[in-house]
Each structure stands twice: as C-alpha cells, then as structure tokens.
Amino acid sequence: MSELSPEPQAGAAAIEALLEKVQAGDREAFMTITRLYQRKVFVLAYSILRDREDALDAVQETFLRLYQKAGLYRPGNSFQGWLLQMAKNISIDHYRRNRKKKQEWETTTPVEEMPLAAGPAREGDSAAADLRQAFARSVESLAERQKMVFIMRHYNELQFNEISEAMKISIGTAKSLHFKAVQNLRKRLAPVLGIGS
Amino acid sequence: MDEMRGMTPADRAEAEAVERLLGETAAVRDEIRRAAEAVDWQALPALIADRALAAEDGAAGRKAGAPVRLPWPAALRMRPALAGLAAGLIVGAAAMYLALKAPGPRPGRNEAYYASGEFLDRAELEMARRGAVDYLEKSQYVLLDVFGSDEAGPVAPASVRMSQARDLLQKKKYLNGQLERFQMAKAKALCDQIEMLFLELSQIDDELPAAELGRIRGFVEERQLLLKINLVKKELESGV
Numbered sequence: 152m153s154e155l156s157p158e159p160q161a162g163a164a165a166i167e168a169l170l171e172k173v174q175a176g177d178r179e180a181f182m183t184i185t186r187l188y189q190r191k192v193f194v195l196a197y198s199i200l201r202d203r204e205d206a207l208d209a210v211q212e213t214f215l216r217l218y219q220k221a222g223l224y225r226p227g228n229s230f231q232g233w234l235l236q237m238a239k240n241i242s243i244d245h246y247r248r249n250r251k252k253k254q255e256w257e258t259t260t261p262v263e264e265m266p267l268a269a270g271p272a273r274e275g276d277s278a279a280a281d282l283r284q285a286f287a288r289s290v291e292s293l294a295e296r297q298k299m300v301f302i303m304r305h306y307n308e309l310q311f312n313e314i315s316e317a318m319k320i321s322i323g324t325a326k327s328l329h330f331k332a333v334q335n336l337r338k339r340l341a342p343v344l345g346i347g348s
Numbered sequence: 349m350d351e352m353r354g355m356t357p358a359d360r361a362e363a364e365a366v367e368r369l370l371g372e373t374a375a376v377r378d379e380i381r382r383a384a385e386a387v388d389w390q391a392l393p394a395l396i397a398d399r400a401l402a403a404e405d406g407a408a409g410r411k412a413g414a415p416v417r418l419p420w421p422a423a424l425r426m427r428p429a430l431a432g433l434a435a436g437l438i439v440g441a442a443a444m445y446l447a448l449k450a451p452g453p454r455p456g457r458n459e460a461y462y463a464s465g466e467f468l469d470r471a472e473l474e475m476a477r478r479g480a481v482d483y484l485e486k487s488q489y490v491l492l493d494v495f496g497s498d499e500a501g502p503v504a505p506a507s508v509r510m511s512q513a514r515d516l517l518q519k520k521k522y523l524n525g526q527l528e529r530f531q532m533a534k535a536k537a538l539c540d541q542i543e544m545l546f547l548e549l550s551q552i553d554d555e556l557p558a559a560e561l562g563r564i565r566g567f568v569e570e571r572q573l574l575l576k577i578n579l580v581k582k583e584l585e586s587g588v
Contacts, residue, residue: 176401178397181393181397181400182393182396185393185396185397186389186393189392189393190384193384194384197380197383197384203386203387206383207387211396211399214396215396215400215403218404219400219403283372283376286369286376287376305370305373305376305377333366333369333370337365337366337369341365344368
C-alpha cells in the first residue's frame with residue numbers, strides 16, 4: 152500500500168461489481184469507489200499540477216468522468232490503470248490551461264501588481280529550497296512520458312506493471328523511460344547537487 | 349552501503365548522485381502529504397457524488413423535453429463546427445440564389461454558347477433574310493443564264509441548267525419554313541413563282557427548243573420576275 156494512498160485495495164471482482172452498480176446510478180457504490188481511489192488520483196494530480204486546489208478540481212473531474220463512463224471499463228483490465236490514465240489526461244489538460252492563463256496573466260499584469268514569489272528566506276533553508284526548486288523545474292522539463300513515469304514511480308509509488316497499465320505501455324518501456332528520466336535529471340541537476348556531469 | 353563496497357570510486361560517486369537525486373523525491377512526497385492532510389477525505393466522496401448526480405439529472409432533464417433554450421447565435425458559438433456548417437450553407441444558398449436569379453450566362457456553362465431568346469430570334473430572322481436574298485440572287489443568275497442569249501439559245505448546257513434548278517428547288521424547301529415563320533409574304537410569293545419555273549426547267553432534260561424558250565421567257569417577262577427579284581432583294585437587304 153502506498154504511503155500517500157492509505158486506502159485499502161479492492162479486488163477486481165469487487166470493483167467490477169461496484170462499477171455495475173454505478174452504471175445503475177447507485178450513489179453508495181460510486182462513493183465507495185471514490186473513497187478507495189481518491190488519494191491516488193490526488194497524488195498524481197498534485198504531482199503534475201503542484202497546487203492543492205487545482206489537484207482537487209482534477210480529482211473531482213476524474214470521478215465525474217468515471218461516473219459518466221463507467222460502462223466503458225473493460226472487465227479484466229486494470230481498473231486502477233484505467234482510472235489513473237483518465238486522471239493523468241485530465242491533470243495534463245488542467246496544467247496546459249493553467250500554463251496558458253499564467254502566461255497571459257504574466258504578460259498583461261504590471262510587475263508591481265505581481266505577488267512576491269516567496270517571503271524572506273530563513274538562514275539555512277535557502278540551499279534546500281533552491282535545490283527543491285531546481286528539482287521541480289527539472290522534473291517539469293522532462294519529456295512528457297518520462298515525467299509521467301517518474302511521477303507515478305516516485306510520487307504515486309506505483310510498480311512498473313501498474314505504470315505500464317496506466318500509460319498503456321509495456322513494462323520494458325516503462326523501465327526504459329524511468330531510466331532516461333533519472334539520467335536526464337541527474338545531468339540537469341549536476342551543478343546543484345555538486346556532482347560531475 | 350554494502351552494495352557500494354565493490355564499486356569503483358566513479359561508480360560510487362554516480363550511485364550517490366542518483367541516490368541524492370532520488371532523495372529529493374522524498375521532499376516532494378512530504379509536500380504532497382502536507383497538501384493531502386488539508387483535504388477532507390471523508391466529505392469529498394459525497395461532494396463528488398452530489399455533483400455527479402446533479403449533472404446526470406440536468407442531462408436527463410434536457411433529454412426529457414426540457415431543452416436548454418439558448419439564443420441560436422450562442423448555440424452556434426458553442427459548436428464551432430456546427431456554426432461553420434450553418435454559415436457555409438447560408439453563404440452557398442445565397443450565392444446559388446444570386447447566380448440563378450441574375451440574367452446572363454449561368455455559372456458553369458460555356459459562355460460562348462449563351463444567347464438570349466430575343467437574340468436567337470433576331471439571328472434567325474437575319475438568316476432567313478440572307479437565305480432569301482441568296483436564293484433570289486442565284487435564281488436571278490440562272491434566269492439570266494437561261495435567257496441571256498436571245499435567239500441563239502441558252503448559254504449554259506441542259507445538264508448544268510437542270511442541276512442548278514434542282515439545287516435551288518432543294519434550297520427552297522428549307523427556305524419555306526423561315527419565310528412563313530417571319531411572315532415575309534412578298535419574298536415568299538416571288539420565290540414560289542420562281543420555284544414553279546425551276547420545276548418546269550428541271551424536268552426538261554434536253555436542249556430547249558426555241559418555242560419553249562420563248563414561252564418561258566414570256567412568262568418571266570410577263571411577271572416581271574427579274575425586276576421583282578431586284579426590288580425584293582433590295583428590300584430584304586435594307587431590312588424593311
């Protein structure tokens with residue numbers, strides 16, 4: 152069980168039964184599924200969006216879409232993979248919309264009206280904060296598939312087989328993308344980490 | 349640490365770098381944990397369920413005959429493809445209406461073949477006039493040829509005379525319709541008299557005897573055919 156997603160896992164048969172009820176409009180069944188997977192979806196959304204409110208919006212939208220499209224789930228496939236794929240797509244859509252809005256806001260708002268990025272840094276926190284920011288920027292700049300595999304592996308703490316189901320790629324591809332992501336991050340963060348590239 | 353024992357210094361440095369790098373993910377996980385702690389996970393499923401059911405009720409209401417009435421431009425704004433299609437249909441219909449309504453050549457047709465009904469009538473009248481003038485002129489030549497030599501007999505041989513008469517008889521058949529259609533009564537009456545004469549000439553296949561020649565000449569002179577031909581030709585040429 153993931154450290155960040157402490158909900159109990161449900162068996163495939165139980166999930167399929169719940170989905171059938173959801174299709175029939177069963178509110179309780181829908182709430183049960185939401186309760187089981189809401190944190191996993193939140194972690195993935197937050198990892199992409201890095202904002203709590205945006206992540207919660209993405210969580211709601213993911214489960215609303217699940218309610219509408221429950222009939223499209225194919226029994227036998229990984230439900231978690233299917234749901235996380237939806238969450239990933241919704242979060243990426245949010246991210247793109249937010250980035251566009253942010254760019255527009257930055258180009259139209261006078262500099263003096265923009266809020267300061269951070270308050271005065273405390274002694275000792277500065278280096279750690281710099282590293283964290285550099286790390287976040289480097290993850291952000293990874294190619295999309297590398298970024299998704301890295302996020303799912305390290306933030307969602309998914310196994311490679313779960314990542315392959317969520318991204319509809321082979322396990323070998325998932326491992327390869329993860330390796331490339333780590334290498335790229337290492338290369339980009341070499342000056343900050345004080346290691347040779 | 350045990351794993352690093354057999355490594356070269358370079359490999360060890362690399363492994364440490366990656367470890368330190370991945371250690372940063374712990375900081376992000378802490379950030380996610382803090383963000384998650386502020387969420388009311390107990391209330392969220394009910395909130396989402398309410399929204400899902402409300403959305404479904406709204407959709408069902410619309411399906412059940414309670415359409416959301418939007419002013420049509422707003423509806424089109426919401427559906428760019430539909431708006432584009434509708435605009436295309438309107439513009440296309442307007443263009444087709446204007447093209448079919450306007451006088452003149454139709455789009456897609458070869459303009460070289462276009463002519464109005466009035467123009468065609470005028471052209472046919474002109475052709476009938478020219479046809480009649482041509483017929484009269486040729487008839488005049490034949491008559492002059494036949495009667496050009498006084499007592500010495502016709503200049504042209506019998507075979508040529510017969511052939512010319514038959515050609516003109518043939519032509520007269522086509523001319524009849526045009527003369528009648530455009531009510532060219534004077535020209536038609538003259539052409540009819542000449543036709544009778546040529547009919548007679550075409551049936552005489554040997555050289556004209558002097559008596560026969562005299563009789564036909566008398567007919568021509570009596571009717572003043574050559575004079576009439578000149579007058580009618582001038583009338584036709586002047587367009588009266």
